[in-house]
Amino acid sequence: MANPRSRTRPAHSAGVTLQQVAQHxxxxxxxxxxxxxxxxxxxxxxxxxxxxxxxxxxxRYVSNAPAQALARATSSVVGLIVHDVADPYxxxxxxxxxxxxxxxxxxxxxxxxxxxxGLELAYLRGLRAQRARAVILAGSGTVDAEATAQLAEEIAxxxxxxxxxVCVGERGPDLxxxxxxxxxxxxxxxxxxxxxxxRRIGVVSGPPELLTVRHRLDxxxxxxxxxxxxxxxxxxxxxxxxxxxxxxxxxxxxxxxPDLTAVxxxxxxxxxxxxxxxxxxxxxAVPDQVSVVGYDDVPFAADLRPALSTVRLxxxxxxxxxxxxxxxxxxxxxRRVDLPAELVLRASTAAPPD
Amino acid sequence: MANPRSRTRPAHSAGVTLQQVAQHxxxxxxxxxxxxxxxxxxxxxxxxxxxxxxxxxxxRYVSNAPAQALARATSSVVGLIVHDVADPYxxxxxxxxxxxxxxxxxxxxxxxxxxxxGLELAYLRGLRAQRARAVILAGSGTVDAEATAQLAEEIAxxxxxxxxxVCVGERGPDLxxxxxxxxxxxxxxxxxxxxxxxRRIGVVSGPPELLTVRHRLDxxxxxxxxxxxxxxxxxxxxxxxxxxxxxxxxxxxxxxxPDLTAVxxxxxxxxxxxxxxxxxxxxxAVPDQVSVVGYDDVPFAADLRPALSTVRLxxxxxxxxxxxxxxxxxxxxxRRVDLPAELVLRASTAAPPD
DNA sequence: GATCGCTTGGAAAGCGCTTTCCAGGTGTTT
DNA sequence: AAACACCTGGAAAGCGCTTTCCAAGCGATC
Numbered sequence: 067m068a069n070p071r072s073r074t075r076p077a078h079s080a081g082v083t084l085q086q087v088a089q090h091x092x093x094x095x096x097x098x099x100x101x102x103x104x105x106x107x108x109x110x111x112x113x114x115x116x117x118x119x120x121x122x123x124x125x126r127y128v129s130n131a132p133a134q135a136l137a138r139a140t141s142s143v144v145g146l147i148v149h150d151v152a153d154p155y156x157x158x159x160x161x162x163x164x165x166x167x168x169x170x171x172x173x174x175x176x177x178x179x180x181x182x183x184g185l186e187l188a189y190l191r192g193l194r195a196q197r198a199r200a201v202i203l204a205g206s207g208t209v210d211a212e213a214t215a216q217l218a219e220e221i222a223x224x225x226x227x228x229x230x231x232v233c234v235g236e237r238g239p240d241l242x243x244x245x246x247x248x249x250x251x252x253x254x255x256x257x258x259x260x261x262x263x264x265r266r267i268g269v270v271s272g273p274p275e276l277l278t279v280r281h282r283l284d285x286x287x288x289x290x291x292x293x294x295x296x297x298x299x300x301x302x303x304x305x306x307x308x309x310x311x312x313x314x315x316x317x318x319x320x321x322x323x324p325d326l327t328a329v330x331x332x333x334x335x336x337x338x339x340x341x342x343x344x345x346x347x348x349x350x351a352v353p354d355q356v357s358v359v360g361y362d363d364v365p366f367a368a369d370l371r372p373a374l375s376t377v378r379l380x381x382x383x384x385x386x387x388x389x390x391x392x393x394x395x396x397x398x399x400x401r402r403v404d405l406p407a408e409l410v411l412r413a414s415t416a417a418p419p420d
Numbered sequence: 421m422a423n424p425r426s427r428t429r430p431a432h433s434a435g436v437t438l439q440q441v442a443q444h445x446x447x448x449x450x451x452x453x454x455x456x457x458x459x460x461x462x463x464x465x466x467x468x469x470x471x472x473x474x475x476x477x478x479x480r481y482v483s484n485a486p487a488q489a490l491a492r493a494t495s496s497v498v499g500l501i502v503h504d505v506a507d508p509y510x511x512x513x514x515x516x517x518x519x520x521x522x523x524x525x526x527x528x529x530x531x532x533x534x535x536x537x538g539l540e541l542a543y544l545r546g547l548r549a550q551r552a553r554a555v556i557l558a559g560s561g562t563v564d565a566e567a568t569a570q571l572a573e574e575i576a577x578x579x580x581x582x583x584x585x586v587c588v589g590e591r592g593p594d595l596x597x598x599x600x601x602x603x604x605x606x607x608x609x610x611x612x613x614x615x616x617x618x619r620r621i622g623v624v625s626g627p628p629e630l631l632t633v634r635h636r637l638d639x640x641x642x643x644x645x646x647x648x649x650x651x652x653x654x655x656x657x658x659x660x661x662x663x664x665x666x667x668x669x670x671x672x673x674x675x676x677x678p679d680l681t682a683v684x685x686x687x688x689x690x691x692x693x694x695x696x697x698x699x700x701x702x703x704x705a706v707p708d709q710v711s712v713v714g715y716d717d718v719p720f721a722a723d724l725r726p727a728l729s730t731v732r733l734x735x736x737x738x739x740x741x742x743x744x745x746x747x748x749x750x751x752x753x754x755r756r757v758d759l760p761a762e763l764v765l766r767a768s769t770a771a772p773p774d
Numbered sequence: 775g776a777t778c779g780c781t782t783g784g785a786a787a788g789c790g791c792t793t794t795c796c797a798g799g800t801g802t803t804t
Numbered sequence: 805a806a807a808c809a810c811c812t813g814g815a816a817a818g819c820g821c822t823t824t825c826c827a828a829g830c831g832a833t834c
Binding site for chain 2: 789790791792793
């Protein structure tokens with residue numbers, strides 16, 4: 067009995083080339099190309115056009131993108147480099163980017179560095195090899211000068227080859243970027259807490275080498291200082307940008323500063339951990355004893371209990387904006403899209419206890 | 421104005437070809453190719469090898485993947501088609517796949533259908549055009565015969581072109597698949613609830629056309645029937661596979677069947693919504709009045725309050741297994757990897773109220 | 775009726791790379 | 805010392821497509 071998998075297929079279908087389609091239609095290769103992939107400026111007569119289309123359909127022709135890329139010296143793939151696809155922050159950005167990409171009929175090649183330093187560079191190189199038309203650098207920049215310089219060189223090379231690079235989040239002044247309101251948002255959170263009556267505010271921070279963290283922290287600190295909040299400087303604990311990191315850092319923070327009435331956690335994933343740590347490890351009630359504000363407003367933030375107050379960033383819009391940016395012709399000046407942050411107050415914040 | 425293709429470029433860095441590297445090293449194109457991309461079987465002398473490598477480095481040569489793909493008639497990209505990257509279920513699978521891909525030095529091209537029916541087909545075609553070496557179909561199959569048949573044909577075409585296809589979750593008997601224990605898991609959940617003492621168990625289900633939903637539901641139903649649980653058949657409400665869908669369906673379910681003491685929600689995202697709906701809309705205490713079990717064990721399940729009891733699926737492992745499968749040569753028989761489900765009891769389940 | 779300017783189709787030269795086939799040189803065997 | 809095998813490097817033929825250039829056909833113009 068015939069194995070269903072080896073079911074015989076019409077001889078056509080496997081590796082059909084444009085040449086074969088042309089032959090089948092009784093036209094030249096050039097004409098077939100013009101009909102099927104033509105840039106439009108050149109027209110083909112109605113009759114031939116029909117014949118070519120019929121032949122393509124009949125033969126089940128599928129164009130060969132690498133061959134096209136080679137001949138055209140440009141492709142329709144864009145790269146997207148993130149730290150971790152499973153992280154909802156990047157998931158949302160990726161979703162936005164992919165939606166936009168679809169509208170432009172672009173394919174997206176995604177790479178996750180899993181926060182391994184050298185990998186971003188390696189992937190950028192890989193994408194360059196693929197002759198991606200553009201790449202979106204979605205992960206946070208770093209404070210490491212060496213790494214930044216290497217990356218800058220690779221980016222320059224990529225652009226010299228005609229590719230476009232767009233960053234989500236600031237990386238450097240001469241790159242096209244979709245800027246997230248990180249500084250502003252940090253200030254927003256602090257001021258929100260202040261308005262609720264909090265005067266002793268701590269911060270659970272992320273890896274200090276990340277630019278994103280630095281900016282958020284910066285905004286928070288500045289606001290704290292501006293408001294004259296005392297002891298602000300040392301009521302900061304850093305941890306990994308993970309649930310566990312947030313949990314541990316929050317516990318450390320409140321052990322060291324039991325008088326804090328509010329804490330700003332620099333990302334929602336950490337905040338989820340912090341919420342757990344405060345309650346389970348420290349027996350603190352949120353928001354009755356301590357208020358907590360997160361950052362990002364990832365989808366599950368509203369599902370946490372208490373529902374997480376947080377600084378909302380338009381993540382999907384950022385992804386979409388990045389794609390928008392890389393479609394525009396490159397300008398003389400680096401382009402920049404600024405996206406706003408917004409403080410969303412939910413149930414994890416309240417007035418401080420008396 | 422000059423033709424862009426003939427635009428003069430700086431000798432270094434931009435658009436360096438292997439030919440140029442060879443010239444710079446004083447060797448033939450063939451030798452340079454062997455050194456830089458050689459399959460290893462063919463050796464090049466120490467001296468020339470060094471010279472080529474030095475030249476490549478000096479000229480900042482970056483290989484041209486499309487050209488390689490064309491010449492080799494195979495590429496190093498694999499496609500991954502999901503419903504939604506922002507959904508933690510797919511995020512986890514994607515993360516696992518990407519980790520494995522990295523070890524194999526594969527690039528992954530990702531496509532999100534956003535649950536739009538025809539898009540899966542379109543993307544598969546796109547991936548075929550890209551001459552992807554393989555594609556992973558991570559989204560659930562559907563009960564729609566027409567769509568399934570079209571997909572089958574496209575898959576056959578893809579395979580005829582030499583590509584490999586693997587599914588995460590069952591789609592058909594003659595496809596290589598990483599099978600998730602959907603039926604088993606449904607039973608597991610029901611039995612777990614039974615053992616806690618629940619006798620009136622309802623189900624919040626997902627879109628009935630999804631195979632995944634059907635299988636989970638099937639397992640649950642069978643267990644229910646096996647246990648002799650009455651009224652099981654109609655205590656089922658379906659909703660979208662989203663938070664809102666889960667919320668609405670859960671509310672409907674408990675309005676219609678106020679006597680239920682436990683509900684199984686067929687995915688964690690819906691369960692998050694259900695938790696909210698039961699509490700906020702219906703004033704029901706979980707788990708004191710109603711127990712809730714989810715499905716998938718996505719990362720945030722443990723962060724919900726009450727922490728969600730759920731059926732754990734090894735999502736990352738599934739993604740990795742899929743990549744593993746497509747690296748193996750294609751066998752005569754379709755291959756299959758079965759991944760286990762495990763019931764994780766957390767705080768959203770308890771004995772039923774008296 | 776010859777000329778011009780269009781439009782439309784085809785021939786052919788690549789795009790950057792892999793790989794087969796050959797040739798020359800070396801070391802080995804008898 | 806001749807014959808052989810082997811190793812290493814190069815020339816060249818594609819891979820499937822795009823695009824330039826040219827030629828042919830045709831109605832309009834003078």
